[in-house]
Amino acid sequence: MIDKERLPVHVAIIMDGNGRWAAKRGLPRLAGHNAGMLAMKEIVKESSRLGIEHLTVYAFSTENWKRSEEEVSGIFRLLVRYVDSELRELHENNVRVKILGDYSVIPRAAVERLEKTLAMTCENTGLRFNIALNYGSRAEIVRAVNRIREDMKSGKIKEVVEINEELISRYLYTGDENGNIPDPDLIIRTSGEERLSNFMLWQSAYSELAFTDVLWPEFTPEEFRRLLEQYQNRDRRFGGRK
Numbered sequence: 001m002i003d004k005e006r007l008p009v010h011v012a013i014i015m016d017g018n019g020r021w022a023a024k025r026g027l028p029r030l031a032g033h034n035a036g037m038l039a040m041k042e043i044v045k046e047s048s049r050l051g052i053e054h055l056t057v058y059a060f061s062t063e064n065w066k067r068s069e070e071e072v073s074g075i076f077r078l079l080v081r082y083v084d085s086e087l088r089e090l091h092e093n094n095v096r097v098k099i100l101g102d103y104s105v106i107p108r109a110a111v112e113r114l115e116k117t118l119a120m121t122c123e124n125t126g127l128r129f130n131i132a133l134n135y136g137s138r139a140e141i142v143r144a145v146n147r148i149r150e151d152m153k154s155g156k157i158k159e160v161v162e163i164n165e166e167l168i169s170r171y172l173y174t175g176d177e178n179g180n181i182p183d184p185d186l187i188i189r190t191s192g193e194e195r196l197s198n199f200m201l202w203q204s205a206y207s208e209l210a211f212t213d214v215l216w217p218e219f220t221p222e223e224f225r226r227l228l229e230q231y232q233n234r235d236r237r238f239g240g241r242k
Contacts, residue, residue, distance in 0.1 A: 002225055002232065007051060007228065007232075008052065009052075010181065010182050010183065010184045011228075012055075012058070012187045012188070012199070012204075013043070013055070013056070013057050013188045014188070014197060014199055015040065015057055015058060015190060016190050017032075017036075017190050017218075018032035018033045018035065021216070021217040029071055030070075032217060033074065038217070039218070039220075042221055043055070044095065045221075046221040046225075047127055047129075047224075048094075048127040050225075054127075054128045054130065054181055055127060056100065056132060057129075057132065058132045060075060060106075060132075060134055061135060061136055062136030062139050063136065076107045080113050083114065083117055087113075094125060094127070095121060095124055095128075095129050096123075096124040097121045097129050098128060098130045098181070099133050100135050100140075102139075105134060106134060132199070132200075135173070137199055137201035143171075144172050148168070168202070183207065184203060185231070185236075186210060187199075187210070188212070189211050189212075190216045191214070191215050191216060192213040
């Protein structure tokens with residue numbers, strides 16, 4: 001049974017296995033991404049129902065541009081469709097949506113839908129649903145360092161300030177401009193792969209990692225709860241001793 005008093009504050013998910021799910025069924029890869037979108041919808045609902053405060057999903061990485069033009073454009077068409085069909089329900093359920101990553105370079109139709117979503121949900125106080133889109137952790141850290149340098153040059157921050165973990169964290173996508181999203185307590189990766197793939201490298205320093213062989217389109221709320229129970233049975237020491 002899940003102890004709602006000991007839920008992770010922030011769960012992050014690397015949604016992996018859409019292509020393999022489709023290949024097993026002789027379907028095009030986009031069919032897998034469509035099925036994955038439906039699975040994501042259910043996990044957002046379950047997170048909100050359980051009372052998890054932050055849910056982050058790795059939707060599109062900076063490396064995913066290497067995929068075929070057909071697949072990439074299809075992913076963004078699905079994103080547009082997801083917003084068109086789910087925005088009202090997200091808003092009615094008090095979900096606040098944030099984007100982590102440089103989404104300005106994605107197709108204009110998708111940008112417009114995302115900006116509509118951000119504007120409509122910005123005052124909501126329920127689940128914080130963070131979508132990592134055109135996101136890469138190394139690029140995020142480089143961006144943070146460059147922004148610190150620019151703010152030092154402009155005088156926004158003093159040049160004599162000590163560059164420490166707190167300052168760098170503030171300039172990440174998860175920093176102040178997004179309302180200080182806490183580091184993930186639990187990172188889940190589906191499909192049997194066991195790596196972070198350039199996802200939240202700074203923020204995951206003391207995250208618990210959970211891996212499942214389940215392909216993302218088959219990832220159910222039941223499997224999600226199983227991994228949450230597994231998390232609650234772990235002893236988190238953050239490098240110290242009890």
